[in-house]
Amino acid sequence: AQTVTQSQPEMSVQEAETVTLSCTYDTSESNYYLFWYKQPPSRQMILVIRQEAYKQQNATENRFSVNFQKAAKSFSLKISDSQLGDTAMYFCAFMKHTGANSKLTFGKGITLSVRP
Amino acid sequence: GAVVSQHPSRVICKSGTSVKIECRSLDFQATTMFWYRQFPKQSLMLMATSNEGSKATYEQGVEKDKFLINHASLTLSTLTVTSAHPEDSSFYICSATPLPGGAGYLAGYTFGSGTRLTVV
Numbered sequence: 001a002q003t004v005t006q007s008q009p010e011m012s013v014q015e016a017e018t019v020t021l022s023c024t025y026d027t028s029e030s031n032y033y034l035f036w037y038k039q040p041p042s043r044q045m046i047l048v049i050r051q052e053a054y055k056q057q058n059a060t061e062n063r064f065s066v067n068f069q070k071a072a073k074s075f076s077l078k079i080s081d082s083q084l085g086d087t088a089m090y091f092c093a094f095m096k097h098t099g100a101n102s103k104l105t106f107g108k109g110i111t112l113s114v115r116p
Numbered sequence: 117g118a119v120v121s122q123h124p125s126r127v128i129c130k131s132g133t134s135v136k137i138e139c140r141s142l143d144f145q146a147t148t149m150f151w152y153r154q155f156p157k158q159s160l161m162l163m164a165t166s167n168e169g170s171k172a173t174y175e176q177g178v179e180k181d182k183f184l185i186n187h188a189s190l191t192l193s194t195l196t197v198t199s200a201h202p203e204d205s206s207f208y209i210c211s212a213t214p215l216p217g218g219a220g221y222l223a224g225y226t227f228g229s230g231t232r233l234t235v236v
Contacts, residue, residue: 035224043207045160045227091159095225103150104211104225106159 002027002094006107013082014115020067021077021110023092029053031097034068035104036077040088048090051075053097079112087114118144120212122228129200129235137195137231139166139210145190146212150225151183154207163208166193190215200235207232 003026013019025034036048051059051068058066063080079086092107119142129135139149147168152160164185165173172185182204184196193212197204211225 033224037227042229043154043209044229045209045211047224047226050224089157103162103165108159111157 002029002032002096002105004092004094004105004107006092006110008110009108010111010113012113012115013079015082015084017082018078018080019082019112021079021090021092021112023075023077023107025073025075025092025094027073027094027096029096033095033097034066034075035093035095036064036066036075037091037093037106038086038088039091039109040085045091049077082114084114084116086112088112118212118214118223118226120210120226120228122210122231124231125229126232127234129233131201131235132199134196134198135200135233137197137208137210137233139193139195139212139228141191141212141214141226144212144214147190147215149187149193149210149212151185151193151195152209152211154209154230156207160209163195168193197233200233202235205233205235 005024032053034051038046038048049059049061049064065078067076089109089111091109094105096102121140123138149166151163154160163178166185166187168187187193209230210228213225
């Protein structure tokens with residue numbers, strides 16, 4: 001079974017600064033996907049970024065980038081130039097690469113507050 | 117992009133009644149949809165995997181007879197909370213992903229906007 005660990009329950013960052021959210025996971029799978037999802041106060045789950053385990057290059061999406069360390073089973077999210085709209089709960093998630101019925105395994109989430 | 121519509125967004129029902137929540141994939145087909153339950157400030161808890169044309173697969177500890185799931189077509193799954201009680205009050209979310217070969221397959225699951233259920 002897979003596990004995803006987000007050990008920091010809350011973080012706060014000043015607007016325009018950079019923040020890194022940590023995530024570790026445990027799996028015996030060799031081929032899988034990792035995701036970061038954002039859940040703002042509206043509670044709509046939004047995909048932030050996605051990483052395929054077989055790719056060494058770290059994924060980036062505008063101000064969001066990841067530091068994927070496969071051997072260490074670490075998958076952190078860096079948010080640059082933080083904006084007030086980044087205030088949300090962030091979930092790290094794992095998915096086996098076995099098809100459309102693969103379940104997502106979520107971490108407990110971290111509440112990020114961006115201060116003006 | 118893939119869009120998942122979930123209705124209703126909010127529902128209040130009396131204890132002992134049943135409530136149906138719909139999850140529709142608007143621009144793609146999905147053989148599998150997932151239903152989650154979420155308490156405030158907590159993570160999503162997978163309740164069941166909804167399979168088109170077959171029985172749903174429930175996670176351990178989830179009552180099949182209380183949470184009825186029907187996946188009658190490739191674009192619609194429903195969750196019915198039967199004989200609802202106040203402890204069933206929660207936020208319910210569905211998710212889906214396109215079929216293999218479809219645009220957006222394995223790009224990441226798309227989530228509905230959620231349903232806040234209050235049982236009084």
